Amino acid sequence: MSSSLxxxxxxxxxxxxxxxxxxxxxxxLKAVNDVSFFIREGxxxxxxxxxxxGKSTVGRTLLRLYEPSGGEVxxxxxxxxxxxxxxxxxxxxxxxxxFQDPYASxxxxxxxxxxxxxxxxxxxxxxxxxxxKARVAELLQLVxxxxxxxxxxxxxxxxxxxxRIGIARALAVxxxxxxxxxxxxxxxxxxxxxVVNLLKELQRKMGLTYLFIAxxxxxxxxxxxxxxxxxxxxxxxxxxxxxxxDEPLHPYTRALLSAVPxxxxxxxxxxxxxxxxxxxPSAIDPPSGCPFRTRCPLAKEVCAKEMxxxxxxxxxxxxxxxxxxxxxxxxxxxxxAG
Amino acid sequence: MKSDNKLxxxxxxxxxxxxxxxxxxxxxxxxxxxxxxxxxxxVNMVINxGxxxxxxxxxxxGKSVTAQTLMRLIPSPPSRVKKGSIRFAGEDVLKKSEKEMQQLxxxxxxxxFQDPMTSxxxTMTVGRQITENLIRHRNMSMKEAHKxxxxxxxxxxxxxxxxxxxxxxxxxxxxxxxRVMxxxxxxCDPELLIxxxxxxxxxxTIQAQILEVMKELRNRLNTSIMLIxxxxxxxxxxxxxxxxxxxxxVAETGTVHEIFNNPKHPYTQGLLESIPRLDDDKxxxxxxxxxxxxxxIKPPTGCAxxxxxxxxxxICTRVDPGLFxxxxxxxxxxxxxxxxxxEVHA
Numbered sequence: 001m002s003s004s005l006x007x008x009x010x011x012x013x014x015x016x017x018x019x020x021x022x023x024x025x026x027x028x029l030k031a032v033n034d035v036s037f038f039i040r041e042g043x044x045x046x047x048x049x050x051x052x053x054g055k056s057t058v059g060r061t062l063l064r065l066y067e068p069s070g071g072e073v074x075x076x077x078x079x080x081x082x083x084x085x086x087x088x089x090x091x092x093x094x095x096x097x098x099f100q101d102p103y104a105s106x107x108x109x110x111x112x113x114x115x116x117x118x119x120x121x122x123x124x125x126x127x128x129x130x131x132x133k134a135r136v137a138e139l140l141q142l143v144x145x146x147x148x149x150x151x152x153x154x155x156x157x158x159x160x161x162x163x164r165i166g167i168a169r170a171l172a173v174x175x176x177x178x179x180x181x182x183x184x185x186x187x188x189x190x191x192x193x194x195v196v197n198l199l200k201e202l203q204r205k206m207g208l209t210y211l212f213i214a215x216x217x218x219x220x221x222x223x224x225x226x227x228x229x230x231x232x233x234x235x236x237x238x239x240x241x242x243x244x245x246d247e248p249l250h251p252y253t254r255a256l257l258s259a260v261p262x263x264x265x266x267x268x269x270x271x272x273x274x275x276x277x278x279x280x281p282s283a284i285d286p287p288s289g290c291p292f293r294t295r296c297p298l299a300k301e302v303c304a305k306e307m308x309x310x311x312x313x314x315x316x317x318x319x320x321x322x323x324x325x326x327x328x329x330x331x332x333x334x335x336x337a338g
Numbered sequence: 339m340k341s342d343n344k345l346x347x348x349x350x351x352x353x354x355x356x357x358x359x360x361x362x363x364x365x366x367x368x369x370x371x372x373x374x375x376x377x378x379x380x381v382n383m384v385i386n387x388g389x390x391x392x393x394x395x396x397x398x399x400g401k402s403v404t405a406q407t408l409m410r411l412i413p414s415p416p417s418r419v420k421k422g423s424i425r426f427a428g429e430d431v432l433k434k435s436e437k438e439m440q441q442l443x444x445x446x447x448x449x450x451f452q453d454p455m456t457s458x459x460x461t462m463t464v465g466r467q468i469t470e471n472l473i474r475h476r477n478m479s480m481k482e483a484h485k486x487x488x489x490x491x492x493x494x495x496x497x498x499x500x501x502x503x504x505x506x507x508x509x510x511x512x513x514x515x516x517r518v519m520x521x522x523x524x525x526c527d528p529e530l531l532i533x534x535x536x537x538x539x540x541x542x543t544i545q546a547q548i549l550e551v552m553k554e555l556r557n558r559l560n561t562s563i564m565l566i567x568x569x570x571x572x573x574x575x576x577x578x579x580x581x582x583x584x585x586x587x588v589a590e591t592g593t594v595h596e597i598f599n600n601p602k603h604p605y606t607q608g609l610l611e612s613i614p615r616l617d618d619d620k621x622x623x624x625x626x627x628x629x630x631x632x633x634x635i636k637p638p639t640g641c642a643x644x645x646x647x648x649x650x651x652x653i654c655t656r657v658d659p660g661l662f663x664x665x666x667x668x669x670x671x672x673x674x675x676x677x678x679x680x681e682v683h684a
Contacts, residue, residue, distance in 0.1 A: 050541035050542070050543060050544075051512075051541055158630050160630065188396040188397055188568065189396065189568055189570075189609060189612060189613055190396060190608060190609060190612050190626060190627035191396075191626070191630070192612070192613075192626075193612040193613070193624040193625065193626035193627075194626040194628075196624060197623065197624055197626060215541065215542070217542070217616060218613065218614045218615055218616045219614055221614065221616060222614035222624065245616060255543060256542060256543060257616065258546075259542040259543045259545065259546035260542055260571065260616050261545075261546075261549070261569065261571030261572045261574060261575040262571055262574065262575075262615060262616060262617060263570035263571045263573070263574050263598065263610065263613060263615060264574055264598055264615075264617075265574040265594045265595055265598050265599075266595070266598075266599075267574075267617065273546060275543075275546050275547055275550060276543050279511045279513055279514065279544065280511075280541075
């Protein structure tokens, strides 16, 4: 098991990472804006936020699928953005990704054997065809699929099975770190639990480290050791998952958590929900100061002037808010559909 | 329990509940190359006035086909209603001509679709898309319709409604577009609103806003709502009654309290166990439902859920259990509810 892992040693260190996209007319979109965090070996870091908050961009920039606009990412102490293409290729064996859409992320014209085998070919991990076939069969069994299905095409599988193929492909090169970008959001409820249990089991068996990106907060809480909350390209809160869900400090985290409907009619009737106003502002022209101030019930003058830094309020619990932890006004004050 | 139901402003507790929509033994099939897909296999349901009924189930269980058949929106062929009746306010929907249907759709029945990005016309202003309906169904003048359109946008919480009327869908965000969809669906005060996964494409904070709008509409206008979703949290939040569908059939139906506190069908129990809850201790492992739903070209004999069920008995694979009545409001399609089945502790 994970006894050989040092849970306190960071496997990945992200320092002041930024990613800008040019969107024409000289404008830029700050998808990720000066974000710093680390991921320990063998842990699962959950990353949540609304669509467009930059969580997928963080995942992709971490793997150098995007070149960063600033900052550094250290993998086992090495800054991956300084590596040469051949060094990068070697390190890619250690860093893999599982994609959101199991329908779009598998090549429909390749058999499962070739989809998984391709990874082995690129990194020369199989000496000959027999070895390649054996390894693919082993991987399919590992993710709970029948090894005899290796000659089938993706369309012959259900969504949950396809996601298992995606997982097998990521595991083919024996990675240490996997970015799971919304791996279950396209799946049915009863199948989601199957895939999440598989990911947890693989982590236990192989000592994997995950960055688990999702918008389903209850699933993120379930799978993650620590959770990071993003808003408009900024990291606004980071804490152990139990702490984050029990005592969130940032008003955005609190609103986000209270917006999740709980599958219990009795708790729901009694629950006082914080409904925040309005939509996510545009990341091309973000608000001055704190990005959340336009929707925040606590916003005061200072919020428009200064971006609050990410401060460690309690050991291991970081939040970026001038009024972190202050009580929110009663629901009547801020409930509004518009 | 009883008082709870009343609290939720439901017509269930009232004795004079008036049925608005009655579906009886509905069978819908699609003829495809591989054979006949029996998408809906004998669905019964009643929606009373002012009631919010949730329909839950996995993809392919027939929930959207049922909803679209109610509005006769599925082209035939390939679809075909094999059997059954749909009565809306006492009239048989299946016997209506296309012209009569056009009067019904958008008038007395409104529908909200899943994807707000693709269900609005990108070449028409939002104002025209709302007023179109009113001019057609309510014989309003342009001016009256415009006034009503602005009112509707205000109702669903869109600020600066006058300006917004002149804008095109691409100028709206996802949540705002879904509000426009709701405004269009509700402009003619429909008696029944069918919402097919209205919040699935939206973020949780926006979802919370839309759910508030829907709850308020029910309270203010007494609209009946059929809410199709796979999110049990939403069901617990807004619904009075729940219908759980599996493989084209009703697996279980009951009040929201019965379904969540005392589910009688192993599939419902499985659904509730397979989702992690925000207020749960995470040390408990998730309990997935093994396997996948059956192929509806060749539906299994006996209980459709038998192959995935942990309580399967001999009889389950041979004879379809039919719906057992568990209370005046709850019934489940499972042999375990037969008086001869032993008590099972889930």
